[in-house]
Amino acid sequence: MIRPEPGELQELVRELHRQGTPWLPAGLASRLDWGAAVAPCTVVSCGALSGIREHSPGDFTVTVGAGTPLEELQEALAPHRQWLAIDPPFATASSAVPGLGLGQPTAPGQGQGSIGGLVARGLAGGYRERYLGVRDQLIGLRLLRADGVEAMAGGKVVKNVAGYDLMRLLCGSWGSLGLITEVTLRTLPLPPQRRGLLLSGPVAALMAWSSALLRSGITPERLDLWSPALAAAAGQEPAPLLLVGLASVSAVNLEAQMAVLDESLGGSGESAEAGAGGVSMRSCGARELATLLTWGRQAQPVLPAPADAGAASITPNPDSEPAAWLLRLGVSPDRGADLLAHPLLAERPVNLAAGSGLALAWADAGLQPERVQELRLHCRELGGHLTVLRRPAGADPAGAAALPAWEDAPSRLMIEAIKARFDPKRQLAPGRLPGVARPELAPA
16 A cells, blocks of 8 residues: 655656556545455555645635544534534444544544545435435545546535536545545534434334424434344344434423424333333433444444443443444335345344435354345345445455445446546556446456
C-alpha cells in the first residue's frame, strides 16, 4: 500500500496511468476486504489528505480532506453543536457517539474509517429514516481520475444545481471510477434532547407498529428492528426488539412524543406491560440509547457479565475474532417480517432499518456460501437484493466466483459504459464494479 503526501498524489496517479498499473483507491484501508474481491494491484491510500479545509457553521457546511476520519470530524463539529447525520459503518470495536463521548475505538479514527471511504461505499444506516443517506448529505467533491486529471463536482453551498450530478455517481462507486480527494458535506444541528423507546414483541406486531408510527405526525430519528440474537448480545431479552430513536430541540416536545407513543400501546409511564399485539415498551435515556446504537454496529462476542448487567455495561470481547460474514439485505419495508422469517436469520444477529427495509446481518466462518445464496434467492423472491460486504478471510476463490458480492443490476450496460469513459484502461479496482457481478479485467 502506498500512502503518498498530498503534493505527491497526482504525479503518482499519472505515473500509474502511464505504466498501465492496476490500482485500488483507498481511505484509511480499514475495510479493504469489503465488497467484491479485487485482482492483485497497488493500493493507493488518501490517508494523508486529512483535516478540515473549511467550516461554515452559519451555512451548515464543511469541507474536509477525503482521508479525514469520521470520528475526528464529528469531534470537531460537536463544539459548534453540529454533526454529520450519518451512521458510522459497521465496526468491530466500539465507536464514539457524537456529542456524548461514548466509546473508545481501538485506534483513533480507524474504527469508523475515512470520509472518502464512507462516500465511496455509499452505505446508509438507521439515520437514513430521518436524514436520508450519505448521497443526500453531499454538496460537492473533488477527485482524481484514473489518468491523474483532477475533477470537481458540485460546490460548497447547499443550493447548488450547476453541472452534472457526478457526486451521486461517485457515491457508492467503491473506487471503481476515481479517487475522491475532498468532500463538502451538509451538517445539521446536534439535537440537544434525545430519548429512546424499546419495544419487544412478535416481529409482525413490531412491523405493524412501526408502519403506524411512520404514518403518524411523529418523525423518529431511526427505527431499528433487532433479531433476538442481537438483542441478547446487547444485554436485552432474547426476543425481537424495535429500537425507536427520538430527538428534539425541546424537552417538552420530546415528552409529548413519548406520551403519545406510550398511549398508543395502552401503557402507563416509563414501562408498559404487553399491550396491543403483545408489544411491550419501556423508555431509555440518551446514554443508554447511544450505547445500544453502538451495539447495533458490532459483531464480536461479549465479555462475561453479571446477570443484572445493563446494556451500558456490556462490552465486546477485544480478544475475539470479528464476524467473518457481513451481509447487506434490502427489501421493501412491508416485506421486512418476511425477510426475518428466513431460517438463516432466525438465530443470527440482524439489524433491520424498519422504515427503509435495509438490514445488516452477520455470521461466523461456519456459514457456507450455499446458504448465503439461498438467502439471496429469498431476498430476490421478495423483490429485494443481497450484497456480500464481507466474507471469511482466505475463502475459496471458486466459492467467491459462485457467490459474487452483488448481482448484475438492470442498468449493467450503462454502468459498464460509464466505467469505460472514466477508466478506459480498466486500472481502477480491477474486478470490482458495483452493479456488475463479474466485471471484465484489463488484458494482462
